Amino acid sequence: MDIVWTWDVIRRIIEVLWLINIAFAVWTVFRSRRDIASTWAWLLVLTILPVVGFILYLFVGRQLSHDEIFSIQDEQKQLRTKYLEKQRKLSEEHELMPKGSRLSRDRQLVNLFLSLNDSVVTFNNKVHVFIDGKKKFDKLIDDINHATDHVYIEYYSFYADNLGKRVLAALEDAAARGVKVRVLYDLSGSHGTTFKFFKHLEELGGEAQAFIAAAKAYFQTPRLNYHLHRKLAIIDGKIGYIGGFNIGDQYLGEDPKFGYWRDTHLRVVGQATMMMTVRFAMDWNTTCRKTHKKKIDLEKEFKNFELVAPDGDPDEVPMQIVSSGPDNENYSIRRGYESIISSARKYVYIQSPYLIPEDSVLEALVIAARSGIDVRIMIPCMPDHPFVYRATEYYAKYLVNNGVKVYKYDNGFIHSKTMVSGSNIASVGSANMDYRSFRLNFEVNAFAYNEKLTAQLKKDFENDMKKSTLLTPEYFANQSKWRKFKQYFSRLLSPIL
The missing domain is CATH 3.30.870.10 (Endonuclease Chain A)
Structure with a gap:
């Protein structure tokens, strides 16, 4: 019996295929443990892009086995704990850090990494x-x-x-x-x-x-x-x-x-x-x-x-080597960043090629800026990944509108991942200020507690400011509607970028 291909039949076939696609999308996403934002982002991609979405998921969304x-x-x-137990005890007694570095912020950060990451302090x-x-x-x-x-x-x-x-x-x-x-x-x-x-x-x-x-x-x-x-x-x-x-x-x-x-x-x-x-x-x-x-x-x-x-x-520079990755849910580097931002008393300077922070980091930055802390962030003037850069622009605009000073580095491409705050706290490593570094990739940073090193990194930031443009609300307001659309669309995909 021949099938008469009417529009009604075609519509019903499309509806059935769409329902099957949704069922597969739900099964695919929920079979792995994810945070809510990532779950909804993938459901959106898999639903509105029935075939292409699954191909993207194959390359981008698959988790480690x-x-x-x-x-x-x-x-x-395999790492023995004899050093960690001794350092935890000394930290409780406020004797771990040198006398000149026993500020409450130092102790809090040191304790955080001893607890989350088993990060021994070396001097x-x-x-x-x-x-x-x-x-x-x-x-x-x-x-x-x-x-x-x-x-x-x-x-x-x-x-x-x-x-x-x-x-x-x-x-x-x-x-x-x-x-x-x-x-x-x-x-x-x-x-x-x-x-x-x-x-x-x-x-x-x-x-x-x-x-x-x-x-x-x-x-x-x-x-x-x-x-x-x-x-x-x-x-x-x-x-x-x-x-x-x-x-x-x-x-x-x-x-x-x-x-x-x-x-x-x-x-x-x-x-x-x-x-x-x-x-x-x-x-x-x-x-x-x-x-x-x-x-x-x-x-x-x-x-x-x-x-x-x-x-x-x-x-001599007291230092902890801190790592994070998808093999655990301690998010040590991200939480270290949050601790530095939330405990800042005067300033926080950040350099990152990508600015797609999780909500907790984003709000910490806004709260600090709104509380009178001098929060400055430096990003590139050009993209190396288009979607990522448009999402970076979206968050830069949001932060600028909330009192954060965001600079666009104009002397080439800035790939530096640094954070400095106070008189003696600094971080240098591989982790960007983005979702991928916080959750999806294996990263390692050095967190250091030394006045001279912090002062040098702060000076480097200030020298880079001379080669940068301070972004303003007017800068974003004057952008084309098409560029703004790409920023908003990229932001929707930020949990999976």
Whole structure:
């Protein structure tokens, strides 16, 4: 019997397909535990874009498997608690921090990270700040060239371009002279870089692997979230690098699209480097479950390690290495940011390439500004991801209208992820001021308590202000209706950007 294709039949078929699509959308979204905003955002996408929405979900919305989360949590349990218990007791007695740094804000932040993240405080750290990629990588390569025991490298992006080849050559030379070299990179973040790039390094005795990917993977299972966004380098357990620079020519300012690349990275000499080693070892060992490479023995690494007590030297920087990621729900870095903002008494200066804060952070910023705190945020003048930048503009407008001073950096692209407040509180690391860094990717920041370092980072911010434009309500009011529409639409998708 032939079917007569009337408009009524076609309409009913569309209705049935639409209902099936909604049923699949509900099942797909609710089968994983999510916050309310993300749940509704995905329901919106899957409902109004029946086929395209599911393709987007395949790449963007898929979560880590329970096995992957368990393996990460299991590796984290390897860190012994003997240092933590001692530090918690000293903190309760107000004896943990140096006498000059025992302010209530310091203690609150230290206690927060001891509780949420098991972040040990180290004291004998000397810190150098890099804001220029060429200087940073020249020094990193020099440190690798002088390594005698081991070099651990962990970067979101390790590109196979000129800078990537320079760093790789230094690592190969180190491996050739007997230094233990390990490289951990994110496969999606390192576009075009595969295991073949590191073949000669491994022939020389070094090791390289892509984070939670198969040993010889060319690409990762479709997923744009849950990536290794950390940027760490550890040399001999004595020198550590932490910050925002990735390994690639664009981070030297050699990409004409972005021009000068403004970022922030710390070079740390001291015991905080061992805490970076712990972070690297956890990520390395987790990946070894897929690649079957040899794990790092943390007890061996810490065999002769003893925490050095503070001696009051103003050049020494008390520091906690704090990490966060989708493997737990402590949201340590985000809550650290919230603590700094909500406890600020005079000012908070923030630099971030993306400004898509969760509601709790957004309200903390508004409350601080409305309470008379000098809140300043610096964002780029150009997009590297269109939807993300339009959402950034939306939130910038909201904050400007609520008393926050937002600056648009005009001297290239600002990728720095910093926060400074008060006389001695600063954070530098990989975490942006956005939902993705707070919940979806693996991040690591250094939280430091030192007057000189805070003053330097504050001065760097103020120097950047001279190359920036202060955004005003008039600036946003004069934008085209089409641009405003893109901002509002991007904002609806902010929980999944």
